Amino acid sequence: MPTLGSLSTDHPEARLVFLIPGGNKPYHDVPVTGLVVLPLARLLEGRPLQPVPAGSIVVLTGTPGRFYSRDLAAVDRLLRHMSAHDAAALVITISHDSRLALPHAVRDLADELAIVLMASTAPAYPWRGVHETIQQGRVAAAERTASQMTALVRQLPAQLADHQAMQRIVDWLATSLRAQVMVSEPERVHAASPASAAEYLAPLVIRQTFTGTAPTSPARHSQLVPLGAVRGRDPVLAVARDTPFASHEMQMLRHAAKLLGLVDQAQREYGRVADATQAARAAVAELLFQSKVATARRIIDGLTPGLLDPETARVFVLESEPADNDRVRRRCERLTASKALVVPDPSTDYRTLIIHPVQPDGDTSDALSEELIGLVRELGPSVCLGGSGVYSMGLLADALQEAIGALALARHLPDSVALSAQETKLIDLLPQPEAYAWACCLLRPLMRAEADWEQLRDTLPVALAYSHSEAARRLGLHRNTVTRHLGKASELLHMDLAALTTRTALALALEVVTRRQQPVPDRVCATPPSLLSLLAAPEVAAWAASLLRPAEQDRRPLILTAEAWLTHDAHTELTARTLGVSQATVRSRLRALEHLTGRDLTSPCGMRDLLYALHLVNGTPVVAPGTRVSCAA
Known part of the structure; x- marks a missing residue:
């Protein structure tokens, strides 16, 4: 003007x-x-x-x-x-x-x-x-002021949680006025532009606030504009440059200070509400882990109505660097929206807990699992994810322990994800090139006889898993044919296929070779790794500990029963006699094991996983090495 x-x-x-x-x-x-x-x-x-x-x-x-x-x-x-x-x-x-x-x-x-x-x-x-x-100048000044005010308002945040809003306004002011700009209070600087502005303006604010004197440099023109009356605080907008401020610029500074004050107040109010909400959610999670489901539901209904209505849930544990924890947790909250409860782990500063209620007969959180896996891929290798199976709301403490166990396994996996050890396959954890070399070495005598190999490759997995009669029925062969094939394999391999541990090792080798996940090598090494060295991989050991943890926490002697059962080649009668209990008790304990481990113990894969997990955790039963004396071609 x-x-x-x-x-x-x-x-x-x-x-x-x-x-x-x-x-x-x-x-x-x-x-x-x-x-x-x-x-x-x-x-x-x-x-x-x-x-x-x-x-x-x-x-x-x-x-x-x-x-x-x-x-x-x-x-x-x-x-x-x-x-x-x-x-x-x-x-x-x-x-x-x-x-x-x-x-x-x-x-x-x-x-x-x-x-x-x-x-x-x-x-x-x-x-x-x-x-x-004069009138033309007034119109031009009004248009310029309106444009500046519009540009200033555009810097306001779309959401109260936008912590960059104040910095954006300060950056805009610094550019528009060609000045150094800072928003501060006695305890700290909220925003400054350019970054070096705080070095000049902080002493200026202190000097003019506490002494009331003007800046020492006559070449600089400065303004201190309060952001508004805030109880117990004196936030100010400080601006300095080499030329005087025009009246319309002073008007813009006063408007900017008001907006900055509103942003500051809104973010502080949002922070207080968010902190209270987060504290309430953390309390709800603690109540759930203490099996106080009814109290937890009453509290959460005031925040997210109906979230805990289902009777079952899954628990996920997300691990990240402590410095990234807040950012990761905010991403999880946006991702899960109102579908899950996201809280920090009170026992550590580097884990986030996610409780996802699900209907037992419906979707078991597959969609959320995929979204969390995608988040882990996006955030990079410093983030790991572990998950549990579906548990009753009253047993979420057990679900948490399973998720933590799966997290220990996830640290050793290439994709840093293990959604429950019960859902993880042992064969996927074995180092593939080494496992293939071991399997080829073990099966070399069968693979040399090409005519026999084509036949045995298809019949042996079933013949090793079931009785001769059941295998014959499943394969559509005569019982004697199955017996002959087993005898032929035993003769070529020089192995006693009546022993459970030997049959398990042979079945694993057949599965590794027939999966063809790795290209068939031109030449198999003369001294491949042993089965025991394959099982000693860190990820396999973590998987075994996680798989058995629910059974170990059960008050019944489930682990002892499983060890005796597998030692006696899965014969229930011998197991009952050894333990001094009835066969019905043995079968009842095995059914409980099936539920806790997620394994079908009537299948060869289920028995194999239980056998190797017990061997890795407790050292018994003893596992057959599964390696021939010589593997030379």
Whole structure:
């Protein structure tokens, strides 16, 4: 907006000068909104004066060099009229060869009424053009201010949780004003732009806040604008640059300070609400792990109605670096929305717990599992995910232990994900090239006899898993044919296939070879790894511990029963006799094991997983090495 000082600069032909004793600097920045031309003769007629727009200049033309009493009375009336309408200044025009003799009474009255007195020695100057210029300047300033205000409002956050909103506003101010900008309070700096601004502005804020003195460098112009009344705090917007601030820039700073204050208050309120909500959710999770389901449901219904209505749930554990924990947790919360309960693990600072209620006869959280797996892939190798099976709401403490066990397994897996050891296949954990070399070495005698190999490759897996009669029925062969095939394999391999551990090792080798997950090597090494070395891989050991953990926590002697059962080649009668219990008790315990491990113990794969897991965790039963003395081609 034009000012009294800018008029003198923009219109030098008007020869405007201030008639203010002691200098005119304080009046240079007085804004001007328009200009009204009034001949002295019309003023002397005594007619009622027309209203003067606030902030306008009145140009009094046709004035003599010396004012007489009648003239002075008319000027007195004009000054009071101008003051009543908040006019800015009175310009008295005189000829260039005249001297203005203005009485002290007029000067004193103008000073009392806050009317600036100016003179012009250009009586024929086209003042109407000056008025049009002022109006054009006002329109341009209004458009510029509106544009700046629009741009400022656009910096406001779409969400209260946007912690970058204040920094964006500060960056925008620094660019728009070509200045250093900082928002701070006595304890800390909230935002600064450029980053080095805090080094200059922080001492300035401290100096002006606590001492009230101006900045020490006269080359810098600074402003401190409070963000608003905040109890117990004094946040301010500090701005500094090498040139003075125009009036419209000061207006923009005041608006920016108000918006920054609102952003600050909104984010603090959101933070308090979010903290209270997070504390309530953490309390709900703790109640669930203590089996206090009814109390947990009453609390969560006030936050997320119906979340805990299902009777079953899964638990996931997400592990990340402590520095990334908040970011990872926020991503999980956005991902799960109202489908799950996401809380920090109270026992560590690097894990996030996710409780996902599911219907027992419906979707067992496969969709959420896939979303969490995708999140782990996106976040990178520093993040691991473990999951549990579906548990009753009253047994979520057990689900948590299973998820933590799966997490230990996930640390050793390439994709850093293990959604329950019960869902993880042993063969997927074995180091594939080494496992293939071991299997080829073990099966080399069968693979040499090509005619026998084609036949045995298809019949042996079933023949090893079932009785001769059942295998014959499943294969559509005669019982004697199955017996002959087993005898042929035993003869070629020099193995006793009546032993469970031997049959298990042979079945695993057949599965590894027939899966063809790895290309068949041109030459199998002469000294491949042993089965025991394959099982000693860290990921297999973690899988075994996780698989058996639910059974180990059961009060019944399930592990002891399983060891005895497998040692006696899965004969229930011998197992019952050894343990001194009934066969019904043995079968009941085996059914419990099936439920806790997620394995079908009537299948060869289920028995194999239980056998190897027990061997890795407890050392019994003893596992057949599954390696021939010589594997040379």
